[in-house]
Amino acid sequence: MNKLFLVLLLITFGLGSRAQDIFNAARQNDTTALAQMISNSVRIDTTDNRGSTPLIIAVYNDNEAATRLLLAKGANPNARDFSGNTALMGACFKGLLNMVTDLYQYKTAVNQVNYNGATALIFAATFGHEDITRILLKYGADKAIKDKFGKTALDYAINQENKNIIDILKD
Incomplete structure (x- = not known):
């Protein structure tokens, strides 16, 4: 039972950190990291604790390369944060x-x-x-x-x- 809990915990934190990385990559205009994460099936429209998607973050930070990559890879341009x-x-x-x-x-x-x-x-x-x-x-x-x-x-x-x-x- 403890091993199962440990495995589930590792999976949860592993997925969470991968998703968090996509926000950092969008914030930093890191298209190499973004492309890698997207190819590794990180959800492109995942949201952070404010409901922002990587696209919202890339746009807000004026990161044109990240914005264009996310849009080209299918990010939803109409996604809303928790304020809409x-x-x-x-x-x-x-x-x-x-x-x-x-x-x-x-x-x-x-x-x-x-x-x-x-x-x-x-x-x-x-x-x-x-x-x-x-x-x-x-x-x-x-x-x-x-x-x-x-x-x-x-x-x-x-x-x-x-x-x-x-x-x-x-x-």
């Missing part, structure tokens, strides 16, 4: 235009909402990212979507007194 945020929302929050365009090429859902009802466009407008606001609109972002507080991206741009984004969203 996606990789696209993280890119819009941080102002990472290159990540927004990479994610769009892999069919990310531009109008997906988090658990507060916020969209990527709301993030871009709130944090003053004009280029991202423009490209999201080009990709079909819906300006009329309201979050759980009844506010649109335009409302947040007005609240932030960002005239350029207000002008973009009023067109």
